[in-house]
Amino acid sequence: MEFLDSLILGFSTAATPTNLLFCLIGALLGTLIGVLPGIGPTATLAILLPITFFLPPLAALIMLAGIFYGAQYGGSTTAILVNLPGEASSVVTALDGYQMAKQGRAGAALAIAALGSFFAGTVSTIGLAIAGPTLAGFALSFGPAEYFSLTIFGLLCATVLASGSVIKAIGMIGIGLLLGWVGTDVNSGSERLTFGAVELFDGIEFVVIAVGLFGISEIIVNLESPESRGLIASKITRLWPTREDFRQAWPAVIRGTALGTFLGILPGGGATLSAFSAYTLEKKVSRQPQQFGRGAIQGVAGPEAANNAGAQSSFIPLLTLGIPSNAVMAMLLGAMTIHGITPGPSVMHNQPDLFWGLIASMWIGNLMLLVINLPLIGLWVKLLTVPYRLLYPAILLFCCVGVYSVSNRAFDVALAVGFGFLGYLFRKAKCEPGPLLLGFVLGPLLETNLRRAMLISQGSPSVFIERPISLALLIASAALFVLLLVPAIRKTREEAFVEEEV
Amino acid sequence: MANRSELGRKGNHPDLLAGMIFIVVGALGLWAGRDLRMGTAAMMGPGYLPLIVSGLILLIGLAVTIMGLLRSREPLGVVRLRPLLIILVAVGGFAYAAGSLGFVIAAAWLIGIGSLADPESRLREIAASIVVLTIFGILVFIVGLGVQMQLGPF
Secondary structure (H helix, E strand, C coil): CHHHHHHHHHHHHHCCHHHHHHHHHHHHHHHHHHHCCCCCHHHHHHHHHHHHHHCCHHHHHHHHHHHHHHHHHHHHHHHHHHCCCCCHHHHHHHHHHHHHHHCCCHHHHHHHHHHHHHHHHHHHHHHHHHHHHHHHHHHCCCCHHHHHHHHHHHHHHHHHHCCCCHHHHHHHHHHHHHHHHCEECCCCCCEECCCCCHHHCCCCCHHHHHHHHHHHHHHHHHHHCCCCCCCCCCCCCCCCCCHHHHHHHHHHHHHHHHHHHHHHHCCCCCHHHHHHHHHHHHHHHCCCHHHCCCCCCHHHHHHHHHHHHHHHHCHHHHHHHCCCCCHHHHHHHHHHHHCCCCCCHHHHHHCHHHHHHHHHHHHHHHHHHHHHHHHHHHHHHHHCCCCHHHHHHHHHHHHHHHHHHHHCCHHHHHHHHHHHHHHHHHHHCCCCCHHHHHHHHHHHHHHHHHHHHHHHCCCCCCHHHHCHHHHHHHHHHHHHHHHHHCHHHHHHHHHHHHHHHC | CHHHCCCCCECEHHHHHHHHHHHHHHHHHHHHCCCCCCECCCCECCCHHHHHHHHHHHHHHHHHHHHHHHCECECCCCCCHHHHHHHHHHHHHHHHHHHHCCHHHHHHHHHHHHHCCCCCCCHHHHHHHHHHHHHHHHHHHHHHCCCCCCCCCC
16 A cells, blocks of 8 residues: 555655644644735745745745744635735635624634645645646656746746736746746756846846845735734634535535636636635535525535635645646745755655645644634734734844845845835836746746757757657647637636726 | 827726836837747757747737727726835835844834834734734744844844
């Protein structure tokens, strides 16, 4: 039973005191930032990334992952109680969750959200454990041509599934690629795109871009609009849902889990897309669609299960193929690189304790969230009363010291100021910074594989068509591109994201 | 900003800004890579992909700009200079001070000036933040995590 052995290895690695502690810290931190509006998981990961230098690699990854899925839990708490989604992925939860709270069923909504999330987390962790080795084994046979096509496919998918304009997203990827190439060219040794700055010869640090684009610019944007705080709808009286609630909720949880697990794997997918799709699906299959928006428990159960499943399964492409599917996964890739780990199929073979330990920790973390969150809800809601003006100077300090500590130089902080400003412009220009980060981390990989493939084929691009996997990926990419040009599909996509902004 | 000009009923301002950013970045990439060797497809030089991608960004910038001119009018949204400038100056000052003046001055500057970005900040709160966060920073970052930064100017 190789599968069981792997799981045992994973749990024994994840259950060491250090790893359990960082799993708990990650889950708590994640819940905290999930509860607080204005600080998202992407920004938090960016800010805390430098601090993980000081941790052992596995503990660092466990903590960062915990922050990510913890945020999904925390976001739903405030969505239900105060109609204030802490995260984008819990926007739909607020639609019916807050209505339930108004009717005095806040306890039931919170419990169903937590239980549904836990169930989804369990299923998609098992999914990751099963799909991981298969995909990784498959990916071991990949040559440079396959990797090039896979990267192209991943980047293109990310633009299609991301919200906003596709052409802008492609432009953002391009900027990311360029930034990824700054520094010394590994093949020729000549420096490029550095404008003569010696500090840039080693390239731009990932943390600098991440903190600038996601940390600093987010603070500026938050400060532009006055704080909005909802009122707590009701006292939580009865936490446990009724039998009727369970009967209505469980099919929705199962549908949400399945949908979320699937959508999470796709590049560009993840928690937010999963939650929105699950809500739409529940509304479609329901016999009383008019109930939605008025406190339908399926409208809480489905999306909550889906966002957690999506959050979990978006680890699959990163851990097995080394291709991050969204900005959060790009952050984790950054964290792995900082610790000298190259994500990809070889991780599972060379460092099985790391791979399985991380997976097992996710399940443990989900269990922790379930146990710590339900009794602590009162505390989290109190935290909402901390004003942002007291919070953001602390966040700024973390940003600055974090960037400085990467290579102990002030130049990086100055560079982060530049990226902060650029990030601000991007937000005003309605350009999502996520694709830029993906381009940045994938740029060197893309170039290396393209060079190798072309070197082997002596400059003939036919190598990408002759190898079947590569061809399939390129056809899929081309199909995606064509689909986008079909007016009907473009319209549906736009409508899907319009609903998102409500 | 340049795209603030009156364009009547047409002109999607976020798109125009995006187009401008892309054009500038693309042009900058082409200029920075002007001396790089292109090489051939089989033996790519250091400039091969950067120049192609820069050109692509430039083209996308032009396309986005044209689309922005044709689409219906959409304003840029709220732009407040106060938080923008104050935060950038606060972090920039930290960068300068961290290199020469040490952590205490850098952190006090960052928190003190940074707090001014929110008009609701009160003087007493700012003073308390400076003291608490600077001590926290010394204990956690410098002593605890061992970040290599001097405490004072000497």
